[in-house]
Amino acid sequence: MTDGAVKPAAPAAPALRGRGTASRLVQYILLQVVIAVLCIVLLRLPLPQPPDQLEVGGFSLSDRGETRAVTLPDFVPSRHSMADPAIFTGHFAWSARENGHAWSVYLPRFTNGVVVLVNGVEVLDSRRDPAANRSDRATPEIGLIPASLLRDGDNELTIQLFVWGPVPGFLDKIYAGPDESLRPYYEWRTLLFITLPIMFSAWQGILAVILIVMWAMRRGEAAYGVLAVAMALGATQAFMPTAIDQPTFPEVSNTLLASAPLESACVLAFAILFFTRKWPRVLGPLIFLPGLTMVLIGLFADPYAIRQSFLVLGIPTLFAHLAILGIIVAWSEMRKQDVPSLLLGCAVTIVLTTLTHDMLQVARLIPDHRIFYTRISYSAMLVAIGVGLTWRFAQALNRVDGFAAHLVIQLREAEEKLKAVFAREQERERAAALARERARLMRDLHDGLGGQLVSIVALSERNTAGAGIGDAARAALKDLRLVIDSMDDIGGDLMLALASWRDRAAAQLRPHEITLDWHAVPPGLPVYPSLRPWHVIQIVRILDEAVTNAVKHASARRIGVSIETVKAADGEYGCITVTDDGKGFAAGDPSRPSSRGLRNMKNRAARCGAELELSSGPGGTTVRLQLPRRFPEGDAAAG
C-alpha cells in the first residue's frame, strides 16, 4: 500500500479542489490497475507438478457406451445421474525392485468425485471426503497403493469420474510413483486449497462474533448488523456438507452453499450504510433480491436447480455487487481518503479480478485447470474489513482521549475561574463588612461623641477663656473624622485619602488666612495594593503635624503641598512634599517645634516604611515624605 495515497490532499481552496479530486481519482485507478495486473500474474503462475516420468499415460475413456483414447487433462459433459460415471483407464509400470518403497497414486485436480482402482481393486474414494466434494475448492487426493496389489511390469489404473454439474466434469493429469516423491506436491496443494480456506473461514467466524457484539452494543449502527450477517453466512457455508455427503437437511445445506449472492448483498449493504450513511429506500432492498430468490429455489426446488441457478443468477449478481461496492468505496476514498476505504477498494479489485479469471476459466476462454481462487481472494476482503474496523475503533478511542483531555482542560479553567470568583467574593464580603462596621461606628460617633465635641466647640466660643478648650475639641473632631475616613476602602489609591485631608486642612487654615496650595502632578501617586488604613492614618498625621508646625511656629502665609511620582534608579516611588514660606527654625531657636513632634513624624514615617526629610531655613521649611514602593504588612516599629 503506498503511503502517499492515504495522506489527505493538501489543497483546500475551492478552485484547486476539482483538479485535486481528478488527480486523486487517476492515482486511485492506477493503483487498482497495478493490483489487478499483479493478481493476474499470480493467478497464471503454474502450480508445481511432479516429474513427467511419474505421469500415468495411455488413458482410454469409456463414457455412455463409447470408448476412446484420451490425453489428460480431459473434460466430460455434465450429467444428472450419479450412477453412470465416466471411466478412465490408464497404465503404469512398476518394478519389483522398488518393493522397499511405498507407491501412491496422486490426483492433483478433478471434478467432482473419483473412485480409483488399481488392478481392479479400489484404493481411493473421494466422495467420502467432504472437502473434495466442494467444487469451489481445488482438493487434491492421494491414495497409497497396497504393495500386494502391484504387479511387476504393467499395472492398470481405473478412475471412475462422477460429475454432478452444472459445470462439466474434469480430470487433471494423474501421477503414480513412490509416495515420497508425490506427497510434497499433495501437501502443497492441501495447504493452499484446504488449510488456508479453513483458516480464513475461522477468521470470518471471529469477525462475525465481533460484529454481532458491536451491533448488540450499538443498535443504532445497522451497518455492523448486516456485516455480521454476511460474515456469519460466509463462515457457516464453508462447513456445510455437500449433497454427496448426504446431509440431514439437504435443502438447508444446498441453500447455504449457494448463499454467496446473499452474503455479497449484505457486504454491499454494509458499505452503503458505512460509507454513505444513507440507505436508499427503493433501490436498497433490490440488492437482496437475487440472493433471496436463490434461497427460495434452494429450499423448494430440486438440488440441480439451485446449482444451475448459481451459475446463471448467482455469478452475475456477485459481479454486479462487487462493481457497485467498488464504485462506493472509490467515491468514499475520493471524499475522505481514509484507510478503510482504500483497503476495501483494493480488496474489491482483487476479488473482482479473481472472479473474472475463474469465470473465464469455466467458460474455457482461457486455459482451464479448474483451479478456483475466488474464495481464497475473498480473504483479502476479510482482512480489509478487519483492519478497517480496528482502524475506526482506534480512531474513535483517540477522539475520546482528545475529548477527555479537552474536558480536563475546560474543567481546570472553570475551576480556576470559580476560585477567582470565590476570592473576589470573599474580598467583596470583607470590604462590605468593613463598610458596614464603619457605617455603624460613624452613626454612633455622629450621634454621641461628634455632637458632644461640637457642643464643646460652641460652648467654648461663648467666652474667650474657653479658646483652648475649643481648639482641643476641634482637634478631637478633626481626628475623629480622620479615623472614620481612613476606614473607608480606597483601593490603595492614597490620592483619595489625601483629597479628604485637603478638605479638612483647608477648613482649618481658612480662619488663619493661610492659603493651601495644592499641587498634584499627574498622574499623582501610584496605586498601592499594600496600603492599609493604619498607613493612611500615619501619613495624614505626619502631614497634619507639618501643617500645624507651619501655622503655630513658622507664622507662614502660604503652605504648599505637592504630590508626585518620582523616577529613581531603582524604580518609581510616590513623594509628598509640604513647604511653607514661614521663618523656619534653627537648632536652639525657642520658637522651633518641639523635638518630640519632629521625632514623632520620623517615627510615623519609619513605621510605614517611608523616609522623611526635613530641612528648614530663613526662607521656610520643607518636609519631604518619600513613600515606600511597598507598604509593610505589620507595624515594624511598634513592637
Place this chain on the structure above:
Amino acid sequence: MTSPQELSAQEITILLVEDDPPTLWRLQNALVKAGFDVAAAATLGEACASLTARVPRVLLADLQLPDGHGVDLIREVRQRHPDTEIMVISSLGDEETVISAITAGATGYILKDAFPSDITATVHDLVAGHSPISASIARFIVRRTQTQAEPRGLEIDTARLTPREIDILWGIAKGFSYAEIATNLGMSRQTVPGHIKSIYRKLEVHTRGEAVFEAVQQGLIKL
C-alpha cells in the same frame, strides 16, 4: 470661596433647625452677625410652625431632632417650597448624613464646627446656585456609579449622572481643584459648582407619582 452675590444678606431669610442649644446658639450667632434674617427652631414641631408663618429662602436642618427626623422635614420643604435651598447640618460631614439629606432634596451640607466665615460663605454660595461637596462625598457617589449593590443602608441611584458629571466627581475625589478639573475637562471653572448642584438634584429620590411622571417624560414607560 465667595461667589457673585445677587442678594444681600438681609434679603436672605434662613430657618435654622438644631436641637443642641450651644450649637444652635453658635450657628445662629454666626449667621446673625453676618446680617442674615434668621428664624430658629429646636424641634420638628417648632420648625413646622415657623414654616407656616414664613417660608425661608434657606433651610439649615439637623437630622437628629427630638420629635422626628430631619430627613422628613427636608423632603416636605423640598416638595412644598421648591424655591427654598436646603442644607443639612452635620457634625462629621459623613456620607451617611449628607447622602440621606441629598436624596431627600438637600443640595448642600455644613459642618457644625465650621468657622463663622465658612458658614456664611457656604450660605451665600448656595443661594447663588453653588453647592459644596467634599472629597469623601464625591468619592462615595463615584464608587456607587461603579458598583451598584453595596450592602449599606444608603440607596442612591446614579444612573442619571452623565459621564462628564462623573468625571467632575472623580476630580474632586482625587483632590483636584475646581480650576484643575475645569481645565482638564475643557470647561469654565465657574460652571463646576453648578454641575455639583445638578448632580445633587439627580440623586434626589422623588415620590412615586413624580417618578412615574418623570419616567413617562423620559420615555421609559409607554402609556
